[in-house]
Amino acid sequence: MPHGIHVPLVTPFGPDGALDVPSLERLAHHVLAEGAAGLVVLATTGEAPLLTGDERRTVVATCRKISEAYGTPLTVGVGTIGTDESVRQAIDRAADADLLLAVVPYYLRPTDEGVLDHFAAIGTAAGVPLIVYNVPYRTGKTLRAETLLDLLAAPYVAGIKHCAGAIDADTLTLLAEGRGVLGGDDAFLYPLLQLGATGGITASANVAPAAFAAMADAVRDGDATRALDLHNALLPLVNALFAEPSPSVIKAVLAERGLIADAAVRSPLRPPTAASLTTALERLRKSES
Ligand SMILES: O=C(O)C1=N[C@H](C(=O)O)C[C@H](O)C1
Numbered sequence: 521m522p523h524g525i526h527v528p529l530v531t532p533f534g535p536d537g538a539l540d541v542p543s544l545e546r547l548a549h550h551v552l553a554e555g556a557a558g559l560v561v562l563a564t565t566g567e568a569p570l571l572t573g574d575e576r577r578t579v580v581a582t583c584r585k586i587s588e589a590y591g592t593p594l595t596v597g598v599g600t601i602g603t604d605e606s607v608r609q610a611i612d613r614a615a616d617a618d619l620l621l622a623v624v625p626y627y628l629r630p631t632d633e634g635v636l637d638h639f640a641a642i643g644t645a646a647g648v649p650l651i652v653y654n655v656p657y658r659t660g661k662t663l664r665a666e667t668l669l670d671l672l673a674a675p676y677v678a679g680i681k682h683c684a685g686a687i688d689a690d691t692l693t694l695l696a697e698g699r700g701v702l703g704g705d706d707a708f709l710y711p712l713l714q715l716g717a718t719g720g721i722t723a724s725a726n727v728a729p730a731a732f733a734a735m736a737d738a739v740r741d742g743d744a745t746r747a748l749d750l751h752n753a754l755l756p757l758v759n760a761l762f763a764e765p766s767p768s769v770i771k772a773v774l775a776e777r778g779l780i781a782d783a784a785v786r787s788p789l790r791p792p793t794a795a796s797l798t799t800a801l802e803r804l805r806k807s808e809s
Pocket of ligand 1: 566766
């Protein structure tokens with residue numbers, strides 16, 4: 521069962537728009553050295569749908585080597601609208617992955633039963649445990665709490681990355697009855713951990729890996745005061761990092777800090793405004809003081 525903070529890495533591009541592997545390596549080393557429990561590639565934050573097939577393979581191979589050097593798991597994103605193509609992706613990426621982060625099929629809004637069949641097909645074919653990526657505000661598909669619990673109980677599912685955008689009634693049911701929930705909404709990570717989530721996949725941890733890892737450790741160790749202090753210090757930063765479509769602000773902050781060479785994002789994402797970047801940098805400095 522995944523635990524701790526797994527960082528969904530941004531995918532750095534150079535000023536010419538090409539994949540920047542040295543920056544990816546630098547960032548991956550940095551977050552693991554700062555206490556992240558694992559790397560996640562080809563997720564939302566990694567702009568996965570905007571990469572070519574060759575770029576995806578390079579990102580996975582690069583982070584595979586680094587994960588092996590640190591002895592930490594590598595989670596690789598998979599999944600699209602249709603089951604057949606999702607299965608193909610899963611088979612292709614499973615060889616280099618410890619876990620696959622498989623998104624709920626989006627856009628078509630299938631039934632919950634269709635979604636269960638979708639994950640059964642992927643999980644059976646891949647032979648690598650899945651983390652179900654439940655993000656209704658992106659996919660357009662909300663799953664019933666019972667369906668999420670059915671997924672958690674499936675032999676091919678190691679966990680659920682839960683991004684409900686709130687702590688709603690279904691989230692409470694899921695956490696009360698299921699094991700292996702990972703917080704996927706950065707702003708809600710602390711309460712989710714307190715309610716029993718085993719860890720998180722949080723984009724903001726690209727920028728502040730040590731603080732996120734410390735917060736997860738504090739909850740695990742029962743140090744509620746320290747965990748709450750860290751949450752309160754991180755929350756303004758998280759809000760600033762998500763003030764514009766992610767990962768634009770995150771990349772700009774990483775570039776300012778010298779962790780990646782350039783802040784470029786791919787269209788239709790756009791660079792953040794100067795005001796958003798300034799606010800995020802100020803809040804990062806404050807969170808560190
Ligand atoms: O890339 C991810 O994985 C994450 N995606 C969420 C989103 O952007 O919807 C947020 C989370 O921090 C990580």
